[in-house]
Structures are given as structure tokens and as C-alpha cells.
Amino acid sequence: MVEAKEAEQFDFKVMQEKWLPVWEEIAPFTARDDPNDTRPRSYVLDMFSYPSGDLHMGHAEAFALGDVVARYRFQQGHNVLHPIAWDSFGLPAENAAIARDENPATWTYQNIDTQAESFKRYAISFDWTRRFNTSDPEYYRWTQALFLQFYERGLAYRKASSVNWCPSCQTVLANEQVVAGECERCGATVTKRELTQWYFKITDYAQRLLDDMAELQGRWPERVLTMQRNWIGRSEGAFVDFAIEGRAEPVRVFTTRPDTLYGATFFVIAADSPLARELVSPDQLSAFEKYLDEVRRATDIERLSADRPKTGVPLGRFAVNPLTGEQIPIWAADYVLADYGTGAIMAVPAHDQRDLDFAKAFNLPVRKVVETGEDDPAITFVATTGDGVLVNSDALNGLSKDQAITKAIELLEAAGRGEKTINYRLRDWLLSRQRYWGAPIPIIHCAVCGEVPVPEVDLPVRLPELKGDQLKPKGISPLAGATEWVNVKCPKCGAAAKRDTDTMDTFVDSSWYYFRYCSPHDASQAFDPAQVRRWMPVAQYVGGVEHAILHLLYSRFFTKVLFDIGLLEFNEPFTALMNQGQVILNGAAMSKSKGNMVDLGQQIDEFGVDAVRLTMVFAGPAEDDIDWADVSPAGSKKFLARVWRLALDVQNAGTHAAAQTGADGDAAALELRKATHRTIHDATSALDSFRFNVMIARLMELTNATRKAIDGPLGSSHPAVREAVENLAIMLSLVAPYTAEDMWARLGHQPTVALAGWPVADATLIAEDSVTCVVQIAGKVRARLEVPLEITQDALEKLALADPAVQAALGGKPPSRAVIKPPKLVNLVP
Numbered sequence: 001m002v003e004a005k006e007a008e009q010f011d012f013k014v015m016q017e018k019w020l021p022v023w024e025e026i027a028p029f030t031a032r033d034d035p036n037d038t039r040p041r042s043y044v045l046d047m048f049s050y051p052s053g054d055l056h057m058g059h060a061e062a063f064a065l066g067d068v069v070a071r072y073r074f075q076q077g078h079n080v081l082h083p084i085a086w087d088s089f090g091l092p093a094e095n096a097a098i099a100r101d102e103n104p105a106t107w108t109y110q111n112i113d114t115q116a117e118s119f120k121r122y123a124i125s126f127d128w129t130r131r132f133n134t135s136d137p138e139y140y141r142w143t144q145a146l147f148l149q150f151y152e153r154g155l156a157y158r159k160a161s162s163v164n165w166c167p168s169c170q171t172v173l174a175n176e177q178v179v180a181g182e183c184e185r186c187g188a189t190v191t192k193r194e195l196t197q198w199y200f201k202i203t204d205y206a207q208r209l210l211d212d213m214a215e216l217q218g219r220w221p222e223r224v225l226t227m228q229r230n231w232i233g234r235s236e237g238a239f240v241d242f243a244i245e246g247r248a249e250p251v252r253v254f255t256t257r258p259d260t261l262y263g264a265t266f267f268v269i270a271a272d273s274p275l276a277r278e279l280v281s282p283d284q285l286s287a288f289e290k291y292l293d294e295v296r297r298a299t300d301i302e303r304l305s306a307d308r309p310k311t312g313v314p315l316g317r318f319a320v321n322p323l324t325g326e327q328i329p330i331w332a333a334d335y336v337l338a339d340y341g342t343g344a345i346m347a348v349p350a351h352d353q354r355d356l357d358f359a360k361a362f363n364l365p366v367r368k369v370v371e372t373g374e375d376d377p378a379i380t381f382v383a384t385t386g387d388g389v390l391v392n393s394d395a396l397n398g399l400s401k402d403q404a405i406t407k408a409i410e411l412l413e414a415a416g417r418g419e420k421t422i423n424y425r426l427r428d429w430l431l432s433r434q435r436y437w438g439a440p441i442p443i444i445h446c447a448v449c450g451e452v453p454v455p456e457v458d459l460p461v462r463l464p465e466l467k468g469d470q471l472k473p474k475g476i477s478p479l480a481g482a483t484e485w486v487n488v489k490c491p492k493c494g495a496a497a498k499r500d501t502d503t504m505d506t507f508v509d510s511s512w513y514y515f516r517y518c519s520p521h522d523a524s525q526a527f528d529p530a531q532v533r534r535w536m537p538v539a540q541y542v543g544g545v546e547h548a549i550l551h552l553l554y555s556r557f558f559t560k561v562l563f564d565i566g567l568l569e570f571n572e573p574f575t576a577l578m579n580q581g582q583v584i585l586n587g588a589a590m591s592k593s594k595g596n597m598v599d600l601g602q603q604i605d606e607f608g609v610d611a612v613r614l615t616m617v618f619a620g621p622a623e624d625d626i627d628w629a630d631v632s633p634a635g636s637k638k639f640l641a642r643v644w645r646l647a648l649d650v651q652n653a654g655t656h657a658a659a660q661t662g663a664d665g666d667a668a669a670l671e672l673r674k675a676t677h678r679t680i681h682d683a684t685s686a687l688d689s690f691r692f693n694v695m696i697a698r699l700m701e702l703t704n705a706t707r708k709a710i711d712g713p714l715g716s717s718h719p720a721v722r723e724a725v726e727n728l729a730i731m732l733s734l735v736a737p738y739t740a741e742d743m744w745a746r747l748g749h750q751p752t753v754a755l756a757g758w759p760v761a762d763a764t765l766i767a768e769d770s771v772t773c774v775v776q777i778a779g780k781v782r783a784r785l786e787v788p789l790e791i792t793q794d795a796l797e798k799l800a801l802a803d804p805a806v807q808a809a810l811g812g813k814p815p816s817r818a819v820i821k822p823p824k825l826v827n828l829v830p
Contacts, residue, residue: 008648010641012608015738019751020120022741028752029074029125031081033531039079043535044070045514045574047543047551050087051111055118057583057590058544060600061626063124064616064735065580066542068692070125071734073539075758081535083517084119084126086112088135089506091169091185094437094471101468104437108135118601122609123737125754130520134509139516140439141460142526143509146558148442148453149565155201156431158451162272162338163430165193170473171434172197174505177550181302192272192296197432198441198502202557206232206424209556212571220577221623224548231549233425238409240346240418242267243320244279245327251275251319254341254423257348258412259404262393263369264328264346265359267319268312271295271332273343279330281316288313288332295334303334310335310358321346322417323408324394333358339427350376353383369393370401429554431505436463436471436478438503446490446497455491461499477501510551511558514538514573529567541574544582545623552577578690581625583616598628610736611637617735618696640739643703643732646725647743649710653717668713669720674765675705676724681761683731692735699731722747730756775800775826782809793820800826 046066049059070082093104100107112133119126132139150156164173168188172195177184202209210232213225237256244251251269255261269276271292280288291313295303302308312333319330335354336345349359350368356377359366366378372388374380387401395411396404412418432441440461442454454461464485471478479501480486490497512526518535519528543551552574559573582589585596603612614636619626679702686694706724710716726747733740733753744753768789773796775783783805787796797820800806810830817829 010644012610012637012640012738015742016121016609019738019741020123022751023123024120026751027128028755029070029080029082029127030129031083031127031535032079033534035534037079039077041081041535042070042073042078042540043081043538044073044540045083045517045538045542047541047547048085048087048510048513049115050090050092051108051115052092053111054114055122055600057598057600057603057628060122060603060612061583061616062542062544062580063119063122064613065578065622065692066540067124067613068617068687068734069540069542069578071737071754072687072758074125074754075730075733075756077757080125081130081517082125082127083130083520084116084124084128085131085513085517085520086115086133086135087506087510087513088112088133089140089438089503089509091171091435091437094435097437097467098469098471103465103467104471105135108437109133121604122613125737130517132516132520134439134506134513135437137460137462138523140509142516143439143504143512144442144454144459144461145456146512146526146562147439147504147508148456150200150561151443151453153561153565155204155561156198157201158196158198160194160196162192163195163197164190165195166190169435170475172430172432174430174507174550195432197430198500198504200429200431200557202429202554203424203426205557205560206234206426207422208560208571209426209553210234212556212560215572216577219575221545221579224545224552224577224579227548228553231426231553235423235425237421237423238405238412238418239421240412241322242344242346243322244330245318245320247279250417251344252342253344253346254421255346256423257351257401257405258408258418259390259393259396259399259401260348260351260369261321261323261346261408262390262396263348263350263367264321265349265365265367266328266347267330268333268336268345268347268355268358269315269330270336270338270343271312271334273338275343276315276332279315279317280332284314284316288315291332298334303337306354308335310354310361312358312362322415323411329364331358331362340425341423349383350378351383351385353385356381356383367392369396429505429557431508432502433505434473434475434477435503436466438506439509440479441500441502441504443500444488444490444497445500446493446495448495449490449492449497452490452492452497458491477503479503507550507554511554512562514555515562527567532567533569536568537570537572538574539576541577543577543579545579579623581623583626583628585627586629587627603633607633607637608640608738610640610739614640614696614735617692620693622690622692639700639703640736642707643699643728644739644743646703646706646710646721647729647746649716650722650725651746651748653715668709669718672705672709672714672720672724673762675702676720676727677761677765680727680731680759681766684758684761687734695731696735699728702728727759729753730759771823773800773822773824773826775803775806775828777806777809777815777828778830782806787823789823791823793822796820796822796826800828 046063070080073080088108093108096107097104147156164178166173166183166188168186169183178190181190183190235256237254238258239252239254241250241252272295312331315330315332317330318327320327347355349356349366351370360381368376369392370388371391372384372386374384377383390396390399390404396407399407409420442461444452446452464482466478486498488497488499515527515532518531522528555573560571562568563571585598590597611633615631615633619631679698682698683695710721714721729740729743730753740753741751770786770788773785773787774781783803797818815828815830819827
């Protein structure tokens, strides 16, 4: 039987040109804010795009996966919010503007328009009425307003400190933006610099950020939760106060092992901390300054490397052990960081390998205070880190680790020289950037009044028009050179004052954008709390695992602050999170420098949008990487043509032979209906568990079964065939919307198939008529029998014994024992 008229061929270009304008006209994916709409609400959100150019293969994967989730919920009859915006501030636009001698807005908004058209072509089910850009003054006005709310609560503050500095980008970087000692943006080696910067006090929320992960357990990938836990880094221990020779105030250190205080034989301060310079003796000052220059040339990653030779310089001062009264020498070293804890540690070389390596390098004493049964570290130079029993520790001798920690803290607290505490690895969020293309910090600096918030009526603080050379990095923000913009009157006293010339980290913009989608055109507030209550928290968030710490942690922090302010009724912004893998080529990440890029536009031109989307979703589990060398968009295109022809056959049913009637036809129809409803059941189950590739596999199986039925006893006019093809079109619409829409129209329906309604499997058609029974002899499987579900024990035994393979295994003899458990197991003993 001919599948379709020769004149009509599968042409994805024709379908794309036909259906895209139809969808734009009917706007089927516009969310409704009507409080009287009783449909379940579902907020499905993709991490928004940065407009650095047109869409690439990574976008194609991420947004195809998110679209499956959104379209599935549309089909389930939900009122779905699936919005789109652009994360449009940032350094690439500024660098492009310098190269092109233009304002960053020109390049940015051209790219946004390009991506918008590509998103539409790619048929993502966005609500286009909620579109915005974070670089719009209408948006960053509210970024600035939120900053001021944080400032009023003491959560935004300015301080001088040693910061990460990218010499290429000429700007400060947060700790999270330094990867293996390099700038995550340009790859330059990061150095340290003393600057006065703005911070968000995220450390105030460290414990809540940890505790509230309980709400996310099982809904977020475990590796993301683990990464956040490790980054926050909760440690239980004690603050210990060491008196310093010639200094009125003691120096406080944090330790998780106060039980080992009796083994502290020297004291180490980060060489680049202010404390080291304060404590260095005059006769050691020259050596210290020479060493400090060396330390500043090393990255934090290098300094913390276990393989790095230990270096340091004595400061010519002594600290006093608070439990023993012993004086121990103070050293400045590079393996202690200024921004961790207090920038100082008590060194216990017998039980910490880095301390032991340092002690070995400078011939410092090693005193074992924990007996673990291992050789003495003073001899082996291998630190013993096990729990053991305390020795050489006076009142702690004979105690276990936990007992000794408790006792040591009691002794410290009784002497007023320490206390039990909890410490966190997390540091406050450094948000100042010395670049132009970002939201200006809305603070005015007055010699009389100090820091003065810009009045809300004067927001937004708009960026001045700068371009080209005016934007080149000079070690200070380009805004500092815009004197007409910088010089203003103090809002409080009217005296001459200056604007803050730093801009905010772009992660501030992305830490609250999901709230703005709920009321994107509200000119009176950042978001409408009533609409946020209706739509949020986000039901499903989709994006890459590379954002596990930065964006996701910052967004959780913002949400908790806004909850405390009273603007929200929930603590977590994203109920569920799905990570997608990367699209790679021949085992390597795609890169322009490597010359191994796959051009998305070329793939779409050659194979069509639907084939690219289908390939992305069918490649494997969502979280796995996709190697484009191992997949086949050409194969996806062939499948789409095959399933499309089914609809063409039904459309042209009058030209084909009539369906066969009688027993054979009835049996074939029942078999196809069962296949259809099993597919519905399996596809639904696969979608609910995010096994999108499994859903597609089931659709392929149903396509084959339907073709077999059309070419066999049923023909193309049978109701069972139409049922199968209609359901294929509905389910296929999640990944191949153009093909599905064309099928739907050929089946006689009005657009759009995307809202046709998800099919429900008929329970009577998915019930199994038979099962496979395993026959074992002496524990080995000898036969598998298809048997009725209701088979009796006697009938099952007779059937098993009659099987030739069973008879051969038994050697023609009856079994000595038979265990029959119908309908799935027969166990025979010879």
C-alpha cells in the first residue's frame, strides 16, 4: 500500500512558514492573570538567555527540554506561565562596544532582537507579552529600589578589603567568579587588590540557606544541593582567644578541634591580612614586605594547593596559648587566607598536614596530643588526623575526641578565653563592579552626610551615554570619568556630593527577575505581591548545573530577604529544578578557539526545527551531555516524515481500500487500540519522571504499529487508526510542534494541537491479558512461558512440565518437588 500521494512530500520549511504566523496571531501560550480562572497554575521557567549573539546549540537543548515541560502542562489544561526575558547587562556587551566604538545598548538590543526571532522560529511556547530586559531602565529602577531596601535593613554595606581583581577585565570578582584561580569570564589569572567595595550580607542567611534545603530534597538534583552545602561550609567548633605580646586585644581564631590546643606549637596569620602588618616587629618589617609582594602574586588556589612548598616569615612576636600559658611564635604565611575566619590559625602540626609541612620547612616543634596508634608525626612527618584518645593534654588526657572538645570549650569559657560557635565558609557577596554596563549603585557620597540613598522618586539612576574609548578599563569604573553625571547635590543637605561610580554585579539582576514576570508592566513596584502569590513559587526551573552556586544561591538569598520584608509568603523561589547537560562534539566542549562549533542555524536549515528539537530530547536523560557526533538529526527528520505520513494517509483515507471487517479486523483494531493506550500510559509516566527520551521511544513504537495496521488489515479509514494518529500528534507536539500541528490540521482539526488536551489511557486497554512465567530447575531458568493471568496452579504445573526444554532438563523424569506460584514462577527440583 502506498503511504501517501507522490505529490505531497514532508517539507519542514513549508510547515514552518505556514504555522509560525498562525501561532503568532492566536498567541496560544499567553498566561491569564484572571483570579477567577480556576485552572491549576503552573509557572515553568527557563534560565534566561544572555544576548551575546544568536542562539547556539546549548540554547537549543536547554529550551527544548524546558518546552517539553511547559507544553505538557498546557496539554494537561493548566494555566501556564512560561515567560521570556534577557539578562542583558554584562561585560561582553561592554567589550563589544569598545571594539565597535558604540554604546553597549546598540549591540545588546540588536542581539536581543535576533534571539527573539530565533526563539519564535524554534517554536518555544513563550508568553511574549511579559518580555523585558534587565538593562531596561524600567527594570533596573527596581533592581536599585531593592538594593536600597537591603541597605535600609543593613544587608548592603561598604567596606575596604582585599578583593579578587581581574587585570584583563579591570574589575573586581566575587569568590564564586574565580575558577581555578582564573577569571571565569576571560581566563586571566586573578590577583588581589585592596579596594572599598559594596557587599550583600548573605552570611546572615547562611543557616537558613542550609536548613531550607529540606524543602528542596528530592526536587532538586542532589549534586546541586551538595555543592551549595559545601559552598556554605558549616563547621562546628570554638572561637579561641590568643593573647598577643605587646597588644591589648587578643586575636580570636576559629577551630573545629579545640581539643588539640595543647598541641599548638606556633601561630599563623595570613600574610595579606591587616593583622599581619599590624603585628610585625620593626626588625622583621623588611622581610615581611618582601614576602608579602610574593604572596600577592599567587592565586588563592595556588596558595591552598597541598603540593605547594610552604613559605612564610616570622613576625618577631609571640602569642600565648590560652590553656597552657605557653608562648608560641607568630608567623605570616601564604597557606592561610585573609578572608577565611579571622585570617589567623593556631597551628597543630602533629594533626594537620599543612601545619606539619610548614613546621618541617622551618624546623618548628611537633607535639602529638592525640594517640591514634600510628607512628609519631614528629618522626614520620605524616600528620595523624584520626579521632583517637587525648595525650599530653593535662585535663583532657584519656578523653575521646568528642569528650575532649566539650571539655576544652568548658575550660576556655570558664577562663573567658573562648566560646563554642559555628563558622561558615560562605563569605558576603561582593557586588561592586568597576564597569559601565550594569545597574548603577543608587548611593550618593557626601562629605557631610556620608552615604546617602538616592530618593526613590529619583530612581532609576540612569546610565550616562558613554561609548567606545570612554568605556576602556582604567582600574576605576568608566562612570568615574562622567563628571557631569558623577557630581550632584546631596539629597539630605544640598552640599556638593558624588554618585557612587560602581555598578552592580549582574547576578543581582538575575536574583529577582522571576518575580518581575508575574507583573512585568507594573510601574509602581518591583512586583505585585498578589500576582506573586498566585503564580509562585516557580513550579519547574530549568537550567545548567553551572549555576548551582552563583545564581541559584543568590536567588534563594534574595527570596528569604524579601520574605522577611513581608513581600512574599514563601522561602524558596524554585520548587523543582531540572539540570540539562552540555552539547559537545567528539567528546569535547564546543569552542570557537578549538574550531569545533556546530552552527544551530545551519542544523535547522538542513534538518528543520522539529528534527533538531527531537534530536536534543531523544539523545538521552536530560542531565546527560549530548555529543552531536553521536546523534542523528537526519534520522529524526526521517522519523518525523514517517509519522507525518500517517496523518496524510488518514486525510486521504477515501483513496485507500476500506478497512477489513470480521474477526481479523476486530483483532487488529483491538491490538492497535491497546498499543495506543499503552503508549499514552507509558509516555505520561515517562514525562512525569522527566524521562523524555523514553516518551519519544514509545511514540516511535506506536508509529510503527500504526503503519503496520494501515498497511495490513485496517487501512487508513478505521477509527482505531485515527485514534492512534490523533494521539501521536498530541504527544508529538511537545517536541515537534510544526509536524504535530500539520498532522492535526490534516486530521480535520483547528489549531492548535498544543491545547488539544493530554490523552488519558483507558485502564481496560492497558491491562495485561498474559504474563511471562519463569520456569526454574535447580535455580537455573530453563523456560519462559506466556500464560493467562488467571491460570490455576495445576494448569501452570502441567504446562511447565510439558515444555520440551523442561523435559530435557529433567531427563524425562518427574521432579522430586515443585513450587508453583501462578502466574509468574515455577520452581522445580529434580
